[in-house]
Amino acid sequence: MTILSPLRQLLVLCLLAWLPLMASAQQDEGQQRLASLDVASYDQMSDAIEGIITSGDERSRGWLEALLDGKLQRHKETGRFVVVLENRGRNWPVVDALTGEDGGEVSRRDLDRIGINNALRGQLQSALAVLDLYADADRARRQAARDLLGRVDAMMVAPLQEVLDAEADREVRRLLEQGLAIHRLEQGNLEAVETLQGSLNGQVRAALNTAARSDDPALADAASAALADIEQTMKLNRGLETLYFGLSLGSVLVLAAIGLAITFGVMGVINMAHGELIMLGAYTTWAMQQLLPGQPGLAMVLSIPAGFMVAALAGIAIERGVIQFLKGRPLETLLATFGVSLILQQLVRTAISPLNRSVVTPDWMSGSIMINEGLSLTLNRLYVLGFALVVFAALMLVMRRTRLGLEVRAVTQNRAMARSMGIRATRVDIMTFALGSGVAGLAGVALSQLTNVGPNLGQNYIIDSFMVVVFGGVGNLWGTLVAGLSLGVINQILEPWAGAVMAKILVLVFIILFIQKRPRGLFPQKGRAAEG
Amino acid sequence: MWLTRPFRERSTLLFLGILLAALAMVTLLNLALPAGHPLHVSTYTVTLLGKYLSYALLAVAVDLVWGYLGILSLGHGAFFALGGYAMGMYLMRQIGDRGTYGDPILPDFMVFLDWDSLPWYWQGFDMAWFAFLMVLLAPGLLALVFGYLAFRSRVTGVYLSIITQALTFALMLAFFRNEMGFGGNNGLTDFRELLGFDLRSDATRLGLFLATGIALALGYVLCRAIVASKLGRVSVATRDAEARTRFLGYRVERFQLFVFVVSAMLAGVAGALYVPQVGIINPGEFSPIFSIEIVLWVALGGRATLYGAVIGAILVNYAKTVFTGVMPDAWLFALGGMFVLVTVLLPKGIAGLLGYRLKRKAAAPSTTTGEASA
Numbered sequence: 001m002t003i004l005s006p007l008r009q010l011l012v013l014c015l016l017a018w019l020p021l022m023a024s025a026q027q028d029e030g031q032q033r034l035a036s037l038d039v040a041s042y043d044q045m046s047d048a049i050e051g052i053i054t055s056g057d058e059r060s061r062g063w064l065e066a067l068l069d070g071k072l073q074r075h076k077e078t079g080r081f082v083v084v085l086e087n088r089g090r091n092w093p094v095v096d097a098l099t100g101e102d103g104g105e106v107s108r109r110d111l112d113r114i115g116i117n118n119a120l121r122g123q124l125q126s127a128l129a130v131l132d133l134y135a136d137a138d139r140a141r142r143q144a145a146r147d148l149l150g151r152v153d154a155m156m157v158a159p160l161q162e163v164l165d166a167e168a169d170r171e172v173r174r175l176l177e178q179g180l181a182i183h184r185l186e187q188g189n190l191e192a193v194e195t196l197q198g199s200l201n202g203q204v205r206a207a208l209n210t211a212a213r214s215d216d217p218a219l220a221d222a223a224s225a226a227l228a229d230i231e232q233t234m235k236l237n238r239g240l241e242t243l244y245f246g247l248s249l250g251s252v253l254v255l256a257a258i259g260l261a262i263t264f265g266v267m268g269v270i271n272m273a274h275g276e277l278i279m280l281g282a283y284t285t286w287a288m289q290q291l292l293p294g295q296p297g298l299a300m301v302l303s304i305p306a307g308f309m310v311a312a313l314a315g316i317a318i319e320r321g322v323i324q325f326l327k328g329r330p331l332e333t334l335l336a337t338f339g340v341s342l343i344l345q346q347l348v349r350t351a352i353s354p355l356n357r358s359v360v361t362p363d364w365m366s367g368s369i370m371i372n373e374g375l376s377l378t379l380n381r382l383y384v385l386g387f388a389l390v391v392f393a394a395l396m397l398v399m400r401r402t403r404l405g406l407e408v409r410a411v412t413q414n415r416a417m418a419r420s421m422g423i424r425a426t427r428v429d430i431m432t433f434a435l436g437s438g439v440a441g442l443a444g445v446a447l448s449q450l451t452n453v454g455p456n457l458g459q460n461y462i463i464d465s466f467m468v469v470v471f472g473g474v475g476n477l478w479g480t481l482v483a484g485l486s487l488g489v490i491n492q493i494l495e496p497w498a499g500a501v502m503a504k505i506l507v508l509v510f511i512i513l514f515i516q517k518r519p520r521g522l523f524p525q526k527g528r529a530a531e532g
Numbered sequence: 533m534w535l536t537r538p539f540r541e542r543s544t545l546l547f548l549g550i551l552l553a554a555l556a557m558v559t560l561l562n563l564a565l566p567a568g569h570p571l572h573v574s575t576y577t578v579t580l581l582g583k584y585l586s587y588a589l590l591a592v593a594v595d596l597v598w599g600y601l602g603i604l605s606l607g608h609g610a611f612f613a614l615g616g617y618a619m620g621m622y623l624m625r626q627i628g629d630r631g632t633y634g635d636p637i638l639p640d641f642m643v644f645l646d647w648d649s650l651p652w653y654w655q656g657f658d659m660a661w662f663a664f665l666m667v668l669l670a671p672g673l674l675a676l677v678f679g680y681l682a683f684r685s686r687v688t689g690v691y692l693s694i695i696t697q698a699l700t701f702a703l704m705l706a707f708f709r710n711e712m713g714f715g716g717n718n719g720l721t722d723f724r725e726l727l728g729f730d731l732r733s734d735a736t737r738l739g740l741f742l743a744t745g746i747a748l749a750l751g752y753v754l755c756r757a758i759v760a761s762k763l764g765r766v767s768v769a770t771r772d773a774e775a776r777t778r779f780l781g782y783r784v785e786r787f788q789l790f791v792f793v794v795s796a797m798l799a800g801v802a803g804a805l806y807v808p809q810v811g812i813i814n815p816g817e818f819s820p821i822f823s824i825e826i827v828l829w830v831a832l833g834g835r836a837t838l839y840g841a842v843i844g845a846i847l848v849n850y851a852k853t854v855f856t857g858v859m860p861d862a863w864l865f866a867l868g869g870m871f872v873l874v875t876v877l878l879p880k881g882i883a884g885l886l887g888y889r890l891k892r893k894a895a896a897p898s899t900t901t902g903e904a905s906a
Contacts, residue, residue, distance in 0.1 A: 332875040504705055516681040
């Protein structure tokens with residue numbers, strides 16, 4: 001995902017170089033089409049409209065709508081066609097119909113209106129309804145076909161059938177068939193039910209619902225059966241959606257807590273400023289976007305290492321400035337780092353702003369993937385989910401496969417012995433704390449895409465993060481992953497019937513009770529590590 | 533008798549003497565001197581001092597569990613707020629039909645939410661004795677259940693701190709909900725009278741201040757008595773070596789539970805005295821940050837001294853009043869800085885700084901109350 005974006009930008013640049021050539025060719029063609037509208041006979045005009053519709057020119061809609069409203073006009077002297085923006089007063093603001101350039105204000109006496117009659121008006125209206133079905137992009141045609149569902153009337157059947165026969169894209173064909181089937185269903189056609197079977201579209205369901213109440217018993221039965229079938233799929237969809245949102249929420253919790261699992265879980269240091277390190281990561285993303293205006297994608301990619309570094313450096317400062325003096329006094333560490341968190345919050349408020357900053361979502365992260373018509377997964381959440389897993393895997397590798405990880409585990413298990421084996425314990429402390437803090441910064445970068453970036457960002461996550469670590473079992477990274485994801489899913493499952501706030505309360509109460517039952521969490525540490 | 537033992541201690545007598553002298557002086561300066569006099573203590577200041585005193589009582593409650601039992605509760609704000617809500621509910625019922633909507637029974641916010649009858653848990657709060665009982669029982673019961681579960685499974689140290697914090701956080705979220713029937717976001721406010729006394733009159737305010745001072749004195753004596761008793765010595769033993777105490781044959785969790793519940797009730801009383809003086813109670817009092825702030829008061833004053841908690845509470849809150857008035861932005865810097873400096877440089881707090889000789893004289897409370905009233 002990180003390399004794609006610059007490549008895409010390069011591609012766009014190449015295309016841009018070709019544009020002037022292509023543009024001038026388009027202008028000529030457009031001018032001809034518009035000129036063909038400006039004829040005396042309405043019959044010829046009707047043909048011209050037909051020509052515009054089938055051309056697939058993306059400006060067609062603007063022209064036809066303007067024509068329908070009487071706002072497509074010709075400049076008497078230059079012969080250029082313009083679209084009038086507002087036909088009030090003596091001078092009218094216009095834009096060029098071909099280029100879309102601002103044409104300033106033109107006296108209405110200098111303009112000639114292209115008039116139409118009622119027959120043409122009808123033609124235009126139904127043409128506009130199917131116009132988008134001629135668009136070049138598959139995506140636009142699909143959207144147009146989807147919009148038509150439930151709006152097909154007798155007038156449109158013939159042109160739609162024509163479009164359907166010419167259409168190559170399967171998705172558009174399916175949608176058009178459904179659109180026509182809804183129309184037939186409304187006429188009482190029994191076979192139409194078959195075409196509509198299994199569709200999750202709201203319009204289709206509305207049509208089936210109406211049909212299920214019809215007087216024709218055969219039709220009503222068929223429609224009811226189809227509806228029941230659809231309902232089953234919808235239920236599955238809702239389940240999947242809850243799971244997705246739960247995993248997404250869980251991935252956020254994992255990201256927020258995983259750094260804490262290092263500093264609190266492995267090192268045993270209570271860092272109440274952890275939330276503020278997350279906040280620093282989020283603000284780094286914002287700052288990066290301010291530095292690189294207009295390139296949110298690049299800024300996003302760069303803020304991953306930057307967010308890590310900023311938070312890691314802040315973490316080192318906290319470790320050297322406060323925590324090293326409070327070794328072995330966890331409750332005091334808790335209070336001191338809480339003080340640090342207050343200072344960091346106020347620092348951001350004073351230095352930047354007490355208000356939320358907005359972070360732009362890059363194009364490749366916005367939008368959603370449609371699984372089917374009842375279920376679409378938002379891309380940004382999917383990215384964050386993936387990111388959380390990558391961060392987790394990387395952290396796992398560091399702890400299990402690197403020298404640092406080995407030293408960290410040695411120092412936590414037996415500091416004195418580790419030191420006598422030549423491990424520089426102080427250095428390990430600093431490095432570990434920096435690692436945990438840096439990961440908090442990464443969490444901030446990811447969170448900037450999902451929530452508001454403000455001074456209170458960290459505060460909202462600190463309690464949750466501690467809960468996840470304690471629930472999962474202190475000192476166990478896998479526990480943190482399982483705990484974070486499962487708490488996210490539990491929260492989402494509870495939400496529909498308890499409400500968002502109540503679900504959160506229930507989860508908190510659940511964890512409080514769970515800790516009474518198993519004070520060492522889901523996956524308690526065993527062996528020597530547990531003794532420390 | 534164990535309750536009278538504190539009166540044989542010089543430090544307690546000195547503390548009580550100074551506290552009562554300060555109460556008498558403030559009363560005198562408020563009543564005897566005319567409003568324009570430079571030494572006159574305005575009713576506004578009296579109420580402010582009353583607020584500090586209720587915080588001091590809360591700090592004493594926290595010091596009892598943290599200083600002598602080794603339990604760092606980050607959720608004592610919850611007990612304080614529950615006591616406050618119990619008092620607030622009584623005060624709401626006292627408004628009667630004088631509210632904006634004029635409903636004789638339902639408080640304004642319930643009328644606003646279109647509720648047609650009083651929820652069951654609001655029943656009885658029109659009677660003062662019941663409400664005052666609930667001031668003790670509501671926090672006490674919560675502490676009993678929570679403490680029973682936690683101490684039985686030997687959840688201690690950092691874990692306990694974190695789940696107490698989660699507890700107050702969960703309660704805050706719950707009280708923010710309108711459906712809970714505690715006024716949601718806005719909490720309970722617009723109080724008029726307490727036991728028939730107009731809350732806006734100067735005399736009532738002075739009376740509340742004195743009542744808070746006396747409650748603080750009684751709470752202090754109670755805590756001293758507990759600490760000096762055999763039970764208190766087992767608590768201290770638990771704090772210093774929980775496993776060893778257990779092996780000596782003491783049921784540690786019972787001692788912990790008892791002290792924890794007493795502390796929660798004291799916090800509830802503090803909340804109940806706080807609410808009529810500030811005139812509002814809202815879910816903000818449940819916020820985890822407030823609970824941590826209380827711990828700072830104790831840490832700054834000096835933990836395991838009780839009077840240190842009083843000094844700390846009054847000093848920090850006086851500083852807060854000054855700072856938020858003069859430069860509000862700097863307050864969090866100051867508060868955060870205090871957290872760091874006190875824990876790193878002053879582990880024994882101001883009490884530790886004063887040293888043993890001064891401790892016997894116990895001069896500190898007088899200077900701080902004096903400063904605050906000036």
